[in-house]
Amino acid sequence: MKKISLLGSTGSIGTQTLDVVSNYREAFQIEGLAAGSNTDLLLKQAREFKPKKVSVATKELADRIREDLPAGTQLYYGTEGLIEIAAGTEAEMVVTAVMGSMGLPSTLAAIEAGKTIGLANKETLITAGHLVTKRAEAKGVKLLPIDSEHSAIFQCLNGERRKDIDVITLTASGGSFRDLNRDQLKQVTVEDALKHPNWSMGAKITIDSATMVNKGLEVMEAHWLFGLPYEQIQVLLHPESIVHSFIQFKDTSIIAQLGNPDMRVPIQYALTYPERWPSSSPKLSLAEAGKLHFREMDFDRFPCLRLAYECGKMGGTAPAVFNAANETAVARFLNREISFLQIENIIEEVLNRHDNKPEPSLEVIEESDRLARELASRL
Structure with a gap:
């Protein structure tokens, strides 16, 4: 039986991953589930698959669902919770299906723990491909792509x-x-x-x-x-x-x-x-x-x-800035703050103002990401 942890369990890829697992219950064991704010669905998943650990986005959400979890299920939250689900279980494989750059720290933690990575979070490689591939090679970890392409x-x-x-x-x-x-x-x-x-x-x-x-x-x-x-x-x-x-x-x-x-x-x-x-x-x-x-x-x-x-x-920090500016612009479009064509205008303007930094550390990537989001939210 292959043991799996799933980051982003309530999203599109996460729910379809659990569909696959449901077809082969004798072959897979879900060790951990991490979700964002869709606690109703997470609770349903926890009751069905009985993971040892689950995580949600915030402490407030964790407090809200604590009493409704199956007995013995450990509860975490925030970035630390994602990392715990990624690296702190007995899972052999971690499916990273969270959206956006938030998937990077937990994926790096899973690699350090020697887990096989089922990669559906493309932003992990986009923002820090030089760091992720180097660590995966050093640890002998497989990166198995899940995106259809x-x-x-x-x-x-x-x-x-x-x-x-x-x-x-x-x-x-x-x-x-x-x-x-x-x-x-x-x-x-x-x-x-x-x-x-x-x-x-x-x-x-x-x-x-x-x-x-x-x-x-x-x-x-x-x-x-x-x-x-x-x-x-x-x-x-x-x-x-x-x-x-x-x-x-x-x-x-x-x-x-x-x-x-x-x-x-x-x-x-x-x-x-x-x-x-x-x-x-x-x-x-x-x-x-x-x-x-x-x-x-x-x-x-x-x-x-x-x-x-x-x-x-x-290269450098440019891909991370591209991604951060886009995530912010798309969120603004979905909130009806900007028009569809303004998405590309915001991305280009943020990139024009960015001072690219080659071979960045994780800290430099995170700071560039933060600054890009701040600028994209104002344009």
């Missing part, structure tokens, strides 16, 4: 040599507004942005898909996961989201990974790697799909992707 590349590399890669291509659905031009984007609403055509995801990542920030973050993550320069990482629009990503090798051969847009498939692959177990997800029928469409990425239409490439190539 990175899982696809990981699967396509099975049995292949990385030096034989010509280019990897991450596919992008284009999000809620893929068929709108720049003028049409001036009038879109929060409700419009949250209607993703293919995937069922949380609000923040759905907005990131519409701005193409999410794909930019995935490009940066791919750089660290697969050790490739940005010149060997491309993005292609693929509205059907069936080809999750592909690799072209030096001999011009292409290997791709295909499947229906269902996050439970890459989640299960990470949990069972290197084995493949039967899945309850619907099988893909290419005959029913009929045609698949692809088109080149337009960096003028999606300027956030251009900014992401520029930040990735700059």
Whole structure:
């Protein structure tokens, strides 16, 4: 039985991870669950999976649910709680599915504890890829990607040599507004942005898909996961989201990974790697799909992707600042404080004012993150 701790248990990836675990109760034991403020769902999960430890965002939330937890379940909160769930249990694997840069300290703690990482928190590598990959290598820890695109590349590399890669291509659905031009984007609403055509995801990542920030973050993550320069990482629009990503090798051969847009498939692959177990997800029928469409990425239409490439190539604190500015801007958009197009304007202005620092320590990254959020909240 594989023992697992789950960070972000009440989010989209977290709940789907528990769906997978539910299908194989005899194979997995949940040791710890960490959530934010959705205490009702966390309590339901705790009663069903009976973890030894749980954590919530604040002391107030912890005090509110303390009496309702199953007997013997230890309760934690805050950043220290996330770290405890990540590194302080008997789990062999930690699935990091919290949103944003808050996942970095707990992921580093799990690596120090020698846990295998199921990585669904892309911001961990974006903000501190040089630190995370170095520590993972030193500790002999596997980073198993859960994002569908990175899982696809990981699967396509099975049995292949990385030096034989010509280019990897991450596919992008284009999000809620893929068929709108720049003028049409001036009038879109929060409700419009949250209607993703293919995937069922949380609000923040759905907005990131519409701005193409999410794909930019995935490009940066791919750089660290697969050790490739940005010149060997491309993005292609693929509205059907069936080809999750592909690799072209030096001999011009292409290997791709295909499947229906269902996050439970890459989640299960990470949990069972290197084995493949039967899945309850619907099988893909290419005959029913009929045609698949692809088109080149337009960096003028999606300027956030251009900014992401520029930040990735700059390195240093630029990726962390890009991410922090975006998180703040998206939160403001969801609160109806700014328009959709102001998201990209805020990100660019914060980056223009940032003094990039190469090879930053964790403390420098955290300070750059803080300053970027403060500025993004005022613009």
